[in-house]
Amino acid sequence: MLDASTQKMTRAYAAEVGRAAYVWGWPLVNMHNRRVFMEQLPEPGLLAGIVPAGPPGTIGMLRDYIRPEERIVACPNQDVVYGFGTLDARRGPSVVQVPDFGDRFWVYQVVNQRTDSFVQLGSMYGTKPGHYLLAPDGWDGEVPDSITGVFRYDTRVAVVIPRVFMDDTDADRQAVQPLVDQISVYPLDDYDGTTKVVDWGSVPSFGKEGSTGDQEETQWVDPNKFFEVFGEVLDEVPARPGEEGLYDWYRSVLTAADTHPVIAETLQQAALDANAVVSELFEFRNYGIPVAHHWTTQRSGAAFGTDYLSRTAVGKSNIFVNTANETTYYYQDLDSDGERLHGDNRYSVTFEARQIPPVRGFWSLTVYNKHHFFHPNELDRFSLGTKNKDLTYGSDGSLTLTVGGTAPTDPELLANWLPAPAEEFTVYLRAYWPDPTILDGSWAPPPVRRG
Numbered sequence: 392m393l394d395a396s397t398q399k400m401t402r403a404y405a406a407e408v409g410r411a412a413y414v415w416g417w418p419l420v421n422m423h424n425r426r427v428f429m430e431q432l433p434e435p436g437l438l439a440g441i442v443p444a445g446p447p448g449t450i451g452m453l454r455d456y457i458r459p460e461e462r463i464v465a466c467p468n469q470d471v472v473y474g475f476g477t478l479d480a481r482r483g484p485s486v487v488q489v490p491d492f493g494d495r496f497w498v499y500q501v502v503n504q505r506t507d508s509f510v511q512l513g514s515m516y517g518t519k520p521g522h523y524l525l526a527p528d529g530w531d532g533e534v535p536d537s538i539t540g541v542f543r544y545d546t547r548v549a550v551v552i553p554r555v556f557m558d559d560t561d562a563d564r565q566a567v568q569p570l571v572d573q574i575s576v577y578p579l580d581d582y583d584g585t586t587k588v589v590d591w592g593s594v595p596s597f598g599k600e601g602s603t604g605d606q607e608e609t610q611w612v613d614p615n616k617f618f619e620v621f622g623e624v625l626d627e628v629p630a631r632p633g634e635e636g637l638y639d640w641y642r643s644v645l646t647a648a649d650t651h652p653v654i655a656e657t658l659q660q661a662a663l664d665a666n667a668v669v670s671e672l673f674e675f676r677n678y679g680i681p682v683a684h685h686w687t688t689q690r691s692g693a694a695f696g697t698d699y700l701s702r703t704a705v706g707k708s709n710i711f712v713n714t715a716n717e718t719t720y721y722y723q724d725l726d727s728d729g730e731r732l733h734g735d736n737r738y739s740v741t742f743e744a745r746q747i748p749p750v751r752g753f754w755s756l757t758v759y760n761k762h763h764f765f766h767p768n769e770l771d772r773f774s775l776g777t778k779n780k781d782l783t784y785g786s787d788g789s790l791t792l793t794v795g796g797t798a799p800t801d802p803e804l805l806a807n808w809l810p811a812p813a814e815e816f817t818v819y820l821r822a823y824w825p826d827p828t829i830l831d832g833s834w835a836p837p838p839v840r841r842g
Contacts, residue, residue: 397650400643400644400647400651400654402653402654402657405644405647405648405654405657405658405661406657406658406660406661406664407661408640408641408643408644408661409618409644409657409658409661409662409665410661410662410664410665410668411665412618412621412641412644412661413614413617413661413662413665413666413669414665414668414669414699414703415637415641415699415703416617416621416624416625416641417612417617417669417703417706417707418505418506418702418703418705418706418710419504419505419624419627419628420611420612420617420620420621420624421611421612421706421710422504422506422548422550423504423547423548423620423623423624423627424611424612424620425477425548425550425611426447426477426479426547426548429444429445429446429447429476429477430446430447430479432444432445432446432597433446433597434446434449434594434595435449435450435451435452435476435589435594436451436594436595436596436597437451437453437594437595437596437597438463438596438597438598439460439596439597439598439599440596441457441458441460441461442457442461442463442475443473443474443475443476443591444463444475444476444597445476445576447476447477447478447479447482448476448477448478448479448482448483448485448576448577448578449476449485449575449576449577449578450474450475450476450551450553450574450575450576451474451475451476451591451594452472452473452474452553452571452572452574452575452589452591453472453473453474453571453591454472454564454567454568454571454591454592455472455557455564456469456470456471456472456557456559457469457473459764459765459766459767459773461764461765462606462607462608462609462764463475463608463609464608464710464711465608465708465709465710465762465763465764466708466709466757466759466763466764466819467764467765468755468757468774468821469559469755469757469765469773469774469778470556470557470753470755470774470776470777470778470821470823471554471555471556471557472554472555472557472567472571473552473553473554474551474552474553474554474574474576475550475551475552476550476551476576477548477549477550477551478525478544478548478549478550478551479547479548480527480528480529480530480544480546480547480548480549481547482578483526483527483530483532483578483579483580484524484525484526484527484530484532484578484579485524485525485551485576485577485578485579486522486523486524486525486538486576486577486578486579486581486582487499487501487512487522487523487524487525487551487575487576488522488573488574488575488576488586488587489512489518489519489520489521489522489523489539489574490520490570490573490574490586491520492514492520492555492570495555495556495567495570496514496555496556496751496752496753496823496824497513497514497553497554497555497556498512498513498514498515498553498554498713498717498718498752498823498824499512499513499551499552499553499554500550500551500552500553500554500693500711500713500717501525501542501544501549501550501551501552502549502550502693502711503544503545503546503548503549504546504547504548504549504624504627504628505546505628505695505702506550506693506695506702506705506706506710506711507693507694507695507696508693508694508713508714509542509543509544509549510523510525510542512542513717514751514752514824515716515717515751515752515824519539521538521539521540522537522538522539522582522584522586523538523539523540523541523542524538524540524541524542524579525542525543525544525549525551525576526541526542526543526544526579527543527544527545528543528544528545530543532579535582535584537584538582545629546627546628546629547627547628548627550711551576552711553574555567555570555571555574556752556753556777556778556823557778558778558780559778559779559780560780568592571591572588572589572590572591573586573587573588575587575589606762606764607762608762608763608764614659614662614663614665614666615659615662615663617662618645618648618655618658618659618662621641621645622642622645625638625641625642631696631697633697634697644658645658669703669707670707672700672703672704672707672708673707673708673763674708674724675687675708675722675723675724675817676722676724676725677704678700678701678704678708679701679704679722682721682832682835682836683835683836683838684727684835684836684837684838684839685723685724685725685726685727685729685838685839686721686722686723686820686835686836687721687722687723688719688720688721688722689701689705689712689715689720690715690830691715692705692712692713692714692715692718692720693712693713693714693717694714694715708722708763709763709819713823715825715830716824716825716830717823717824718752718821718822718823718824718825719821719822719825719829719830720819720820720821720822721819721820721821721822721835721836722817722819723817723818723819723820723836723839724815724817725839726738726838726839726840726841727838727839727840727841728841730841731815732794732795732811732815732816732817732818732839733795733814733815733816734766734795734796734811734812734813734814734815734816735795735796735813736795736796736841736842737793737794737795737796737797737841737842738793738794738795738818738839738840738841738842739791739792739793739794739839739840739842740756740791740792740793740794740818740836740837740838740839740840741789741790741791741792741837741840742789742790742791742792742837743789743837744785744787744788744789745788746834746837747790748776748820748822748825748829748834748836749822749825749826749828749829749834750777750822750823750824750825750826750829751824751825751826752822752823752824752825753776753777753778753821753823753824754776754777754820754821754822754823755774755775755776755777755778755820755821756774756775756776756792756794756809756818756819756820757773757774757818757819757820757821758773758774758794758795758809758810758811758816758817758818758819759816759817759818759819760812760814760816760817761812761814761815761816761817763817766810766811766812766816768810769810770798770810772809772810773809774809775792775807775809776821779806781806782806782807783803783804783806783807790807791807792807792808792809793807793808793809794808794809794811794818794839795809795810795811795816796811798810818839820836
């Protein structure tokens, strides 16, 4: 029988397939590399003293908002107390603890290696306190009777990100800590039916704290090494129905590269070329669903399916978004005239009295620098919204937030002002547990006006 794997392949053909594979597989390789990195950690704790993390099968938790020095995940928010950790199917199931949050908003995001959600844990689901199991599809062990529910995933890698809302007050910082200390993820082998309490304020720190400088997100995908792990990643993420031919197509060039150095070289160059395509997707104005006044949004976050464009674009620009019913996101790079936002100017965003973002959770408007991270400033302020109790409203109930330029001298105006870097920046509106009028497009953000 003839061996089809030995068929001839031109460099031009291999390059075309290689570029497509890079754009398609970028988020999957990103997740693979995060898991490999987390394997170096000996126990749950903080990276550089600021980012929660732990070895696969566990998480770390914060007790306060994420700091602006963070560079592990782009577009963080300062409305919630975060946790973060990875899962590895080869290590078996993990237990995730859900305390009684009362009427406080919370949601646990858990996504597979495709960055698609496979759980429903949060305020919007009426989730009961208890212990839940996160188990690989192939695991056939016994589920303890005291486990409240089971969620399964079919990829090797998954990520767990608890989010717990917290007001920007000292009183609420104190109130949230006992709840946060009851949030934990650990291997099923360590489960004994009790609620484990972790003092997340005294966990170890790993690595040195970096400067806040002009830094991009940690580069989780190196185009020079992409095809060194892509075959392994295809094994880690099984083809969905209808994707089998796509997988065969990608594997054909990997097979050719194994025996033909010139094809291997071609694939490496294809990754470098395609990296420019992925880099363009970092800019919010280059993808998504257009909304009024130059805003864009998306509705497939954490439920991408075959929307490979959005999966890669979101992975590059702001990975680990929630599903639309959990959080709706609006992105803005431009002012109402279509000009790029720039910190030398001042802008205003006015929500009319009955047009303040309609949510059952919370909303916020955040400023990000050109790398989609916080801009360090003297006020230590990066967003405004539900968490802020000192916002000044108009006599008619409207709310005007200002962004950029010099700080207002009037205390009431200052309370509604967000500092911005003296260069290009982005504003980003979150609506957690959005009202149906947000989901159906009846509500949209107001324009960002210069001056």
